[in-house]
Amino acid sequence: MAEHGAVIKHDQEKSPKTGAWRYMHPEVDKEKCIGCATCVPFCPDACIEMKKHKEGQRDKADIDYEYCKGCGVCAEVCPIKAITMKKK
Amino acid sequence: MRIARYECAHANNKFMNKKNKKLALTGGAAAAEALKQIEIDVMPIYPITPQTTIIETYAGFEANGEVETEMIKVESEHSAMSAAIGASSAGARTATATSSQGLALMHEVLYIASGFRLPIMMLVSARALASPINIHGDHSDVMGCRDSGWIQLFCENGQEVYDKTIIGMKLAEKVKLPIMVIMDGFNTSHSVENLEILETKVVQEFVGEFEAISPLLDTENPVTYGAVALQNSYFEFRIDQEEAMKSAEEEYEKIAKDFEKISGRKYDIFEEYRLEDAEKIMVLTGSAAGTAKVIVDKLRENGEKVGILKIGLFRPFPHKKIAESLKNAKEIIVLDRAQSIGTYPPFYSEITKSLYEAKEIKKIKSYVYGLGGRDIFQKQIEDVFAGKIEGGYIK
Amino acid sequence: MNKELAKYYSAGHSACAGCGFPAIVRAVLGELKTDVVIANATGCLEVTSTLYPYSAWKAPYIHNAFENAAATISGVEKAYESLKKKGKIRKKIKFIAFGGDGGTYDIGLQSLSGALERGHNFLYVCYDNGGYMNTGNQRSSATPYGAFTETTPTGKESFGKIETRKNLMEIVNAHRIQYLAQANVAYLADLKKKAKKALETDGPSFLLVFSPCTNNWKFPTSQYVNVGKLATETNFWPLYEIENGEHKLNFEPKKITPVTEFLKTQGRFKHLFKEENKPHLEEIQKLVNEEFARIANLCE
Numbered sequence: 123m124a125e126h127g128a129v130i131k132h133d134q135e136k137s138p139k140t141g142a143w144r145y146m147h148p149e150v151d152k153e154k155c156i157g158c159a160t161c162v163p164f165c166p167d168a169c170i171e172m173k174k175h176k177e178g179q180r181d182k183a184d185i186d187y188e189y190c191k192g193c194g195v196c197a198e199v200c201p202i203k204a205i206t207m208k209k210k
Numbered sequence: 211m212r213i214a215r216y217e218c219a220h221a222n223n224k225f226m227n228k229k230n231k232k233l234a235l236t237g238g239a240a241a242a243e244a245l246k247q248i249e250i251d252v253m254p255i256y257p258i259t260p261q262t263t264i265i266e267t268y269a270g271f272e273a274n275g276e277v278e279t280e281m282i283k284v285e286s287e288h289s290a291m292s293a294a295i296g297a298s299s300a301g302a303r304t305a306t307a308t309s310s311q312g313l314a315l316m317h318e319v320l321y322i323a324s325g326f327r328l329p330i331m332m333l334v335s336a337r338a339l340a341s342p343i344n345i346h347g348d349h350s351d352v353m354g355c356r357d358s359g360w361i362q363l364f365c366e367n368g369q370e371v372y373d374k375t376i377i378g379m380k381l382a383e384k385v386k387l388p389i390m391v392i393m394d395g396f397n398t399s400h401s402v403e404n405l406e407i408l409e410t411k412v413v414q415e416f417v418g419e420f421e422a423i424s425p426l427l428d429t430e431n432p433v434t435y436g437a438v439a440l441q442n443s444y445f446e447f448r449i450d451q452e453e454a455m456k457s458a459e460e461e462y463e464k465i466a467k468d469f470e471k472i473s474g475r476k477y478d479i480f481e482e483y484r485l486e487d488a489e490k491i492m493v494l495t496g497s498a499a500g501t502a503k504v505i506v507d508k509l510r511e512n513g514e515k516v517g518i519l520k521i522g523l524f525r526p527f528p529h530k531k532i533a534e535s536l537k538n539a540k541e542i543i544v545l546d547r548a549q550s551i552g553t554y555p556p557f558y559s560e561i562t563k564s565l566y567e568a569k570e571i572k573k574i575k576s577y578v579y580g581l582g583g584r585d586i587f588q589k590q591i592e593d594v595f596a597g598k599i600e601g602g603y604i605k
Numbered sequence: 606m607n608k609e610l611a612k613y614y615s616a617g618h619s620a621c622a623g624c625g626f627p628a629i630v631r632a633v634l635g636e637l638k639t640d641v642v643i644a645n646a647t648g649c650l651e652v653t654s655t656l657y658p659y660s661a662w663k664a665p666y667i668h669n670a671f672e673n674a675a676a677t678i679s680g681v682e683k684a685y686e687s688l689k690k691k692g693k694i695r696k697k698i699k700f701i702a703f704g705g706d707g708g709t710y711d712i713g714l715q716s717l718s719g720a721l722e723r724g725h726n727f728l729y730v731c732y733d734n735g736g737y738m739n740t741g742n743q744r745s746s747a748t749p750y751g752a753f754t755e756t757t758p759t760g761k762e763s764f765g766k767i768e769t770r771k772n773l774m775e776i777v778n779a780h781r782i783q784y785l786a787q788a789n790v791a792y793l794a795d796l797k798k799k800a801k802k803a804l805e806t807d808g809p810s811f812l813l814v815f816s817p818c819t820n821n822w823k824f825p826t827s828q829y830v831n832v833g834k835l836a837t838e839t840n841f842w843p844l845y846e847i848e849n850g851e852h853k854l855n856f857e858p859k860k861i862t863p864v865t866e867f868l869k870t871q872g873r874f875k876h877l878f879k880e881e882n883k884p885h886l887e888e889i890q891k892l893v894n895e896e897f898a899r900i901a902n903l904c905e
């Protein structure tokens with residue numbers, strides 16, 4: 123049975139996993155990352171979260187590869203080049 | 211075109227409630243009166259002749275504090291229908307009105323209203339389409355959107371406009387489809403008739419409260435209207451719409467029966483006027499049906515077995531019932547107030563399909579009349595019945 | 606996934622890798638203090654976020670057609686007013702419409718103008734990527750002078766688009782609304798400040814936001830922030846706001862970078878760097894200088 127009026131509801135389960143689009147993937151050098159979070163809001167796919175890395179340190183950028191399309195914006199905006207784009 | 215009929219028919223109405231008012235109103239004002247009683251939440255409007263009698267009357271209600279409706283005085287008919295779609299999907303009972311070029315301008319979004327399954331009420335004061343530009347009545351505009359997924363309900367006169375606006379609102383909200391209640395531009399929209407207005411309380415109880423299915427304003431349960439549906443899903447949504455439209459025929463009958471109980475006025479899916487033993491049946495709709503009834507009465511007095519089948523519900527089209535109603539006719543005369551350039555006129559096409567499906571082969575004639583507000587006279591209808599007018603046009 | 610960023614507009618949408626508008630949408634919605642209903646004109650944002658059966662929208666959302674986002678949100682807003690008056694709704698809701706430049710400068714301009722004039726309580730956000738990108742890069746009235754598009758291709762007789770951009774800020778400002786601003790996705794702090802002001806406005810407000818398009822401006826997917834920065838550093842896209850009629854410049858480059866630095870990042874301007882097109886490059890610099898001077902003058 124199709125939805126009434128084609129009106130649908132958000133359901134993350136139904137989302138395409140856009141990580142499959144990726145050709146290059148970003149790698150965060152957690153030792154280098156200063157936890158400035160500059161990359162976070164620029165990610166078109168909301169794939170970067172600041173997560174605890176080591177006790178006593180600022181949270182570090184962490185990438186959700188399920189949705190990351192590998193555009194490389196995060197690596198580009200990182201002020202200290204702690205993110206690099208790599209081929210699998 | 212014939213005004214006195216309803217007054218006569220209902221003067222001694224046993225259902226006539228003493229609290230019911232008799233008012234002299236134009237067809238447009240009758241529609242506005244019904245909308246006021248129904249309690250419309252949002253009404254986006256844009257002026258076009260001959261629909262202005264509706265929105266001006268309603269703006270008067272607003273100015274005098276008689277309605278709580280949020281009127282949106284938009285900058286085009288396209289925006290009127292777009293805002294109506296916004297309001298209806300938000301969860302508001304919504305109405306608007308238009309004619310002719312205005313309806314044509316709305317065309318794109320008419321399909322969106324029906325695709326979203328929004329019960330928007332639209333009064334249409336049917337008018338000719340340009341070019342050449344012409345402000346007078348015919349059915350070209352509403353025929354231009356007969357495939358848009360809207361219920362279409364034709365009215366003969368002001369009383370019908372009032373009554374069918376009430377019936378139509380309930381029907382639209384029942385089957386969750388938008389509806390056009392159609393009157394003839396000027397002939398009906400601007401003619402003053404003496405008509406009976408029900409008590410507001412009775413109307414409100416009849417129509418009931420509007421319950422939207424997935425209102426946008428329910429922010430706790432967010433929904434997405436207007437998704438992209440491609441090869442794997444679009445087809446199913448369109449089938450759903452067709453099924454909903456089909457159900458409107460039966461629902462109309464139920465609602466019209468209930469309406470008869472509160473008003474004493476009976477509105478079948480189509481009106482059978484003196485069809486009981488009719489051999490020659492004229493099919494038409496709108497104000498011209500009033501004129502034709504006079505002729506039928508006259509010919510009947512002379513012993514001629516003639517009658518009228520007046521189209522009411524046009525979308526969905528009641529093919530089976532119409533074929534059944536026409537099955538004893540020896541000759542059928544179909545009058546269209548619109549062309550379908552390049553093929554047969556709309557009513558004629560539908561009627562022949564109804565008969566074909568029912569395996570009825572009949573003598574059937576097609577005429578187009580009244581384009582651009584051209585009057586149709588009693589004499590002409592008499593001549594058509596007599597077979598004196600050939601050529602397909604009653605000019 | 607970043608839950609805070611994905612509060613209203615989630616991941617799993619199919620915008621191009623390296624697209625500029627998702628950050629705009631999230632920056633604007635991130636400033637909300639109330640519930641929201643969103644309307645969206647047909648375009649990249651709409652198509653990529655609502656592909657059945659998945660909707661990336663966690664807030665109520667309506668896409669009606671291309672030219673009517675402003676009229677649609679007008680209807681939603683009035684439905685809210687009506688139901689509030691009747692006591693059926695109590696909470697505060699803000700209304701936002703998103704449209705691309707095609708849906709705003711061109712086909713949706715009348716609808717936008719009507720809604721601004723009527724004074725609905727809504728924010729209209731135009732993400733401007735300078736063309737019809739969803740249909741494969743055709744020119745709009747927001748496409749810059751000299752740009753290659755599929756309907757202004759370069760050729761023996763053509764150097765790209767011959768007309769200059771329509772000044773939408775001026776048009777919107779002519780409606781004398783309380784708050785409007787020009788922003789840039791590369792300057793998110795500035796955009797957020799503006800979104801906050803716009804959302805606090807009681808009545809219509811407007812944001813025109815620069816949104817670089819990797820696919821059709823022809824630059825690598827990693828570059829939208831850099832391209833956006835250069836647009837403002839070269840004064841091609843000044844950041845300014847108009848609040849109660851007062852103009853205010855929000856960014857003034859310390860040293861002015863020639864506009865060619867911005868143009869050369871993108872394939873759509875590549876042809877302008879041929880010797881015979883030098884006069885057009887000069888013309889672009891002149892246009893940029895004049896427009897910036899005009900705005901700076903208003904801001905004094």
